[in-house]
Amino acid sequence: xFRRALPAGLLSLVIALALVPYMWPQPALxxxxxxxxxxxxAYAAVVGFLSFLEAHFHRVGARAEGWPYSLVTxxxxxxxxxxxxxxxxxxxxxxxxxxxxxxxxxxxLPLEASVGALLPFFMVLxxxxxxxxxxxxxxxxxxxxxxTTLVLHSGGTLLPTLFGxxxxxxxxxxxxxxxxxxLIGVAIGVVVMMMRAFLWIDRPLGR
Amino acid sequence: MKSCPICGAPNxxxxxxxxxxxxSLVLVPKAEGGILCPVCGYRNPSGTxxxxxxxxxxxxxxxxxxxGPSGEEVLETAEVELDWVATLxxxxxxxxxxxxxxxxxxxxxxxxxxxxxxxxxxVEAEGLLSTEAPPVSWERLEEESAPPLPESAPWMPSGxxxxxxxxxxxxxxxxxxxPFEGIPPEIAEPWPLTESLEEEPESFPFPGVSPVQxxxxxxxxxxxxxxxxxxxxxxxxxxxxxAPFIEWPPELDMETSAPSQVAETKxxxxxxxxxxxxxxxxxxxxxxxxxxxxxEEAIPEVPYGLFEAGELGERPLTAxxxxxxxxxxxxxSALLVPEEPPAEAPPAPAEVPPFxxxxxxxxxxxxWLQTLQPxxxxxxQAPSEAIPALEPAVMETQGPLAGxxxxxxxxxxxxxIHGPAARLQSEPATELRxxxxxxxxxxxxxxxxxxxxxxxxPVPAGLGAALERWLLFALLAGALILGLYWPLPFFQxxxxxxxxxxxxxxxxxxxxGIALVAVDYGPDRAAELEIYLHRILERLTARGVRVLxxxxxxxxxxxxxxxxxxxxxxxxxxxHLGYYPGQEVGVVRLLTRPLSQLGVDYRGQPLSxxxxxxDFKEDPLAARLGLVVLITGSPDALRGWIQQARxxxxxxxxxxAAVGANLAPYVAPYRESGQLHxxxxxxxxxxxxxxxxxxxxxxxxxxxxxxxxxLFIIGLIGVGLxxxxxxxxxxxxx
Numbered sequence: 001x002f003r004r005a006l007p008a009g010l011l012s013l014v015i016a017l018a019l020v021p022y023m024w025p026q027p028a029l030x031x032x033x034x035x036x037x038x039x040x041x042a043y044a045a046v047v048g049f050l051s052f053l054e055a056h057f058h059r060v061g062a063r064a065e066g067w068p069y070s071l072v073t074x075x076x077x078x079x080x081x082x083x084x085x086x087x088x089x090x091x092x093x094x095x096x097x098x099x100x101x102x103x104x105x106x107x108x109l110p111l112e113a114s115v116g117a118l119l120p121f122f123m124v125l126x127x128x129x130x131x132x133x134x135x136x137x138x139x140x141x142x143x144x145x146x147x148t149t150l151v152l153h154s155g156g157t158l159l160p161t162l163f164g165x166x167x168x169x170x171x172x173x174x175x176x177x178x179x180x181x182x183l184i185g186v187a188i189g190v191v192v193m194m195m196r197a198f199l200w201i202d203r204p205l206g207r
Numbered sequence: 208m209k210s211c212p213i214c215g216a217p218n219x220x221x222x223x224x225x226x227x228x229x230x231s232l233v234l235v236p237k238a239e240g241g242i243l244c245p246v247c248g249y250r251n252p253s254g255t256x257x258x259x260x261x262x263x264x265x266x267x268x269x270x271x272x273x274x275g276p277s278g279e280e281v282l283e284t285a286e287v288e289l290d291w292v293a294t295l296x297x298x299x300x301x302x303x304x305x306x307x308x309x310x311x312x313x314x315x316x317x318x319x320x321x322x323x324x325x326x327x328x329x330v331e332a333e334g335l336l337s338t339e340a341p342p343v344s345w346e347r348l349e350e351e352s353a354p355p356l357p358e359s360a361p362w363m364p365s366g367x368x369x370x371x372x373x374x375x376x377x378x379x380x381x382x383x384x385x386p387f388e389g390i391p392p393e394i395a396e397p398w399p400l401t402e403s404l405e406e407e408p409e410s411f412p413f414p415g416v417s418p419v420q421x422x423x424x425x426x427x428x429x430x431x432x433x434x435x436x437x438x439x440x441x442x443x444x445x446x447x448x449x450a451p452f453i454e455w456p457p458e459l460d461m462e463t464s465a466p467s468q469v470a471e472t473k474x475x476x477x478x479x480x481x482x483x484x485x486x487x488x489x490x491x492x493x494x495x496x497x498x499x500x501x502x503e504e505a506i507p508e509v510p511y512g513l514f515e516a517g518e519l520g521e522r523p524l525t526a527x528x529x530x531x532x533x534x535x536x537x538x539x540s541a542l543l544v545p546e547e548p549p550a551e552a553p554p555a556p557a558e559v560p561p562f563x564x565x566x567x568x569x570x571x572x573x574x575w576l577q578t579l580q581p582x583x584x585x586x587x588q589a590p591s592e593a594i595p596a597l598e599p600a601v602m603e604t605q606g607p608l609a610g611x612x613x614x615x616x617x618x619x620x621x622x623x624i625h626g627p628a629a630r631l632q633s634e635p636a637t638e639l640r641x642x643x644x645x646x647x648x649x650x651x652x653x654x655x656x657x658x659x660x661x662x663x664x665p666v667p668a669g670l671g672a673a674l675e676r677w678l679l680f681a682l683l684a685g686a687l688i689l690g691l692y693w694p695l696p697f698f699q700x701x702x703x704x705x706x707x708x709x710x711x712x713x714x715x716x717x718x719x720g721i722a723l724v725a726v727d728y729g730p731d732r733a734a735e736l737e738i739y740l741h742r743i744l745e746r747l748t749a750r751g752v753r754v755l756x757x758x759x760x761x762x763x764x765x766x767x768x769x770x771x772x773x774x775x776x777x778x779x780x781x782x783h784l785g786y787y788p789g790q791e792v793g794v795v796r797l798l799t800r801p802l803s804q805l806g807v808d809y810r811g812q813p814l815s816x817x818x819x820x821x822d823f824k825e826d827p828l829a830a831r832l833g834l835v836v837l838i839t840g841s842p843d844a845l846r847g848w849i850q851q852a853r854x855x856x857x858x859x860x861x862x863x864a865a866v867g868a869n870l871a872p873y874v875a876p877y878r879e880s881g882q883l884h885x886x887x888x889x890x891x892x893x894x895x896x897x898x899x900x901x902x903x904x905x906x907x908x909x910x911x912x913x914x915x916x917x918l919f920i921i922g923l924i925g926v927g928l929x930x931x932x933x934x935x936x937x938x939x940x941x
Contacts, residue, residue, distance in 0.1 A: 112730030131927030
């Protein structure tokens with residue numbers, strides 16, 4: 001019981017302290033909590049990276065399916081990390097050193113751009129094949145949304161002027177309302193999760 | 208397709224083994240008789256001790272409810288005799304068996320009927336054929352015409368009446384041979400195969416084997432040879448210790464004298480019996496040397512059974528004459544007489560050094576054996592891996608192993624079910640099954656009850672699919688190239704309006720003020736958003752505004768570094784703070800941090816020495832900012848910046864965003880709520896930041912290419928809908 005109560009109690013205390021500045025402005029307290037949160041996030045990033053390496057090296061050691069890709073991924077990540085540490089420690093340039101910048105500019109940028117350039121072709125092909133479904137309401141809804149977006153943003157033609165008023169009158173409220181509902185739902189979910197953690201309801205604290 | 212009798216999985220008709228559970232699809236008895244296995248439900252032939260499917264021990268009695276798997280197709284199997292009686296009958300078909308085979312009922316055969324023996328060797332049944340034996344018949348796999356069997360056996364004296372009782376042969380001297388004293392004088396020839404066949408060579412059952420000459424008298428089996436040397440054994444070796452696996456009952460009925468009748472074999476020329484009444488002692492009995500030969504009265508007159516090679520009768524026994532198994536057991540047990548200590552102590556064996564030097568023994572012991580030494584357990588602590596309790600002794604009650612204890616102890620692993628569990632015998636009622644299926648079909652339809660069942664065409668494969676794919680790619684590439692190099696008449700850039708509100712907010716920052724530009728996009732959005740970064744920097748620095756660029760992601764920091772590192776006014780009007788960790792927390796931390804504590808730029812250069820930070824003091828950054836610009840293509844970054852910055856920034860500080868086209872619906876709520884003062888969306892607004900695009904300019908062709916592609920996709924959707932409509936009209940049922 002004590003082993004579960006201690007971390008649960010700490011969590012509740014931190015949540016309460018984080019809420020205090022919003023009700024009782026205390027810059028020093030807020031700054032301290034912000035620094036603590038930043039430190040925890042940095043620690044989480046380190047742990048996440050180590051977990052990433054462990055997962056891929058485990059696949060390599062177990063000779064799981066696709067282990068060569070895991071080996072390349074893990075070694076590349078390690079190489080980048082060591083290169084950035086060396087550049088930041090030896091040259092003092094941090095992440096913006098010439099070596100890291102060169103790898104980013106001539107390695108990562110071309111790869112990402114290539115993948116991004118291929119994406120429209122395959123999306124069009126998927127859309128064309130989607131039309132082969134003989135009868136489906138979902139396909140019709142999807143096509144209607146795509147058509148609306150394309151028509152309204154096909155600048156330089158008369159199409160937006162033809163359908164602009166229709167969009168502003170009927171479709172824009174629906175789209176905006178939908179996005180607002182998503183944002184409100186996300187915010188409520190965050191608040192509920194916070195309350196559950198504060199009141200020791202959420203697992204594994206509650207059970 | 209046929210179903211597996213164990214798991215019910217469908218299998219090909221010619222399959223031998225179930226593809227699901229590995230059960231045999233061939234050896235499934237068709238008849239309802241037999242023993243039902245309590246573990247897997249497999250029906251085993253009668254007399255089987257262990258289940259043929261899973262290896263579990265079967266009960267001696269037939270399981271109740273002898274019903275096979277319901278609703279399953281029973282496979283047609285080959286009727287193979289599997290019990291030991293049938294196997295014996297294959298070798299000695301003339302001997303009628305007490306246990307009837309589990310197959311079809313054995314119909315009585317005609318007297319003297321020759322029957323084919325399916326198992327090798329093709330014994331012609333000469334030796335055991337009895338003219339007076341009751342007819343025995345059982346179905347064989349294939350009843351083909353068998354070669355005719357000789358009418359009489361070679362060892363059978365013609366014309367003699369076959370006695371019903373066993374009588375030892377008289378000795379040549381005329382003295383009645385002593386009654387059987389347990390161990391026959393000759394057991395070297397258990398099989399009647401070594402009989403001299405000179406009289407009737409054609410009747411030799413094994414044509415391919417040359418008959419043994421009389422002079423040789425060579426036993427057929429090497430283990431029966433007696434070398435004449437008796438190894439010395441300890442006089443204290445008891446009967447039970449020497450018996451390797453047989454546990455005879457302690458009380459032997461020595462006076463059991465049930466007249467037993469054994470199947471006669473061929474008459475052999477037995478050697479004259481020794482003086483003591485016991486002939487050459489076989490090797491496996493040599494250890495009993497010194498045993499006092501029992502008196503003639505003590506040892507009853509018992510035959511040696513089927514394997515007797517000594518004093519045998521002159522005719523084979525019939526089925527009725529074969530003694531019961533219990534009698535055989537008792538008679539066989541009478542053969543083994545417990546040894547009595549000799550009168551004189553035998554000579555002491557060779558001196559063996561006493562086992563006192565344990566260390567010396569352990570030194571000689573290999574390491575792997577030393578690790579097996581038992582470790583004394585502490586009191587009150589149970590071993591970590593407790594040895595399971597031994598199963599109680601199981602005495603066999605049937606078959607040739609009857610009376611033996613723990614011959615084949617139950618192996619726990621045999622109880623494990625190898626493979627999927629047996630199917631449940633109970634199945635839902637038909638009515639319930641139909642109702643469940645109806646519910647399942649209704650729930651699986653979804654909205655199909657409104658729009659009908661949707662049947663998707665299979666994705667075309669092969670050359671047609673490849674041509675279709677490449678045609679689409681070619682049309683798309685053609686539209687792109689067309690829009691990039693040829694001005695089209697229907698494209699009118701004048702219809703495009705630049706983002707006025709956004710530009711107005713950029714122009715509201717006073718000269719010398721500080722603007723914070725958050726760069727949070729990666730290489731995938733660089734083609735669309737990098738134009739914003741360059742043009743915003745140009746517009747702000749042209750008016751004397753100091754710009755601080757920062758990113759919450761490493762790739763955004765790299766993108767900003769590529770844009771600012773080559774600027775000549777870097778350090779004077781523009782400075783890149785690099786990657787700021789912490790995501791949303793980093794936003795608050797950055798905005799509430801004093802300017803003097805910003806530290807260094809992305810290259811590690813201290814800010815205090817740069818002209819851009821000439822008036823950076825202890826006031827927080829949020830208090831000195833005149834504008835915050837968000838350049839991002841990620842909804843999470845957009846939400847994080849707006850939610851965190853809006854809580855820290857003063858209300859008079861405007862917050863504007865330049866986002867990709869994918870974030871157009873996401874920025875609408877923030878725009879309408881006033882959290883975002885201005886928004887620029889997509890490549891179109893980016894190209895119009897400097898005003899309308901003149902015809903022939905790169906911005907003109909970029910806008911035209913984008914429009915052409917959008918129109919091409921609109922046309923593609925239209926063509927697809929037309930084709931779909933045409934197909935539905937041509938085939939209304941589709």
